[in-house]
Amino acid sequence: MSIPHSDLPGITVCCAVITVSDTRTTATDKSGRLIQQLLSTAGHQVGSYAIVKDEPTQIQAELNRLCDNENLDALIFSGGTGIAPRDTTYDALSALLEKTLPGFGEIFRWLSYQEIGSRAIASRATAGIYRRKLIFSLPGSSNAVKLALEKLLLPELTHLVTQLGKK
Template identity: 45%
Template sequence: MSSAQQPSASKTFLPLALAILTVSDTRTPATDKSGDKIAELAGLAGHRIAARRIVADDTESLRAQLRDWIADPVIDVIIATGGTGVTGRDVTPEALAPLISKPIPGFGELFRMLSYQEIGTSTIQSRAEAAICDGTIVFLLPGSTGGVRLGMEAIIVPQLDNRHRPCNLSELLPRIRHEH
């Protein structure tokens, strides 16, 4: 991290309430390594896990869960893992699409740029993205623990830290919510 990206020591950290959604037909709470990685890294950063679920790769079921959490005033951020690839069962972006108020295209662009450094051209298969949905920030990450680690450590954790400079999504949340 460059000095411009270091958290400001003059501000007090403000924890956020996160919901973790694992998208999978096969994972269980005992085998959900990617969901565990999100919970671990978010917890280490100081955030609170307000909800966590595993939902099958089904557009309507995913959309219903996302809609419920977006409507929940307790949840600030949703982080989903899985269903962002290019196969027929990968439907997480499609489930989210009608719920988006404002896309955040820079997240997917940056994620794939950083991912390219680790997995090369295979990164084109990722449809990782982020958006604002009625005042809630939503991130869609790949199902792999490597992709989750990269997205969380390099982008999401810094952007959810209100002390991160020069700017961050956390400090914008009150303004984003006021607009909705």
């Protein structure tokens, strides 16, 4: 598969990594560490890392706090995208997104289907724009995080930030 356009060389994107979980800690947050590792390996920066409870008000407060940081270009949330009663990340974030990137969730679910079959329908992974920041919301599993970053986020992150006029 070819890339339809080339990105400007040497652009580093500064990201925040936010794990949404009622149970994970920095010691047990395998997915959060994986996101940070994959971003760093690709030459991007991790400007912030946090774990927040799966409570809509806490998720939205963290989103707004991070959007006040002019150095951050993208926020990557992990966890809370399923359909269980405590999975509120999608609801909290989608209510605030100013623009959505429907293709992200659609392609992510299609790619997930290739790996896990019909269980992919329960994912509410999403992406969009809020206050001139890219917002990504991924499932909490390490396999889903790896899939999303390697197949979707990292190949397009620089281009998307450039499209926002941030670089």
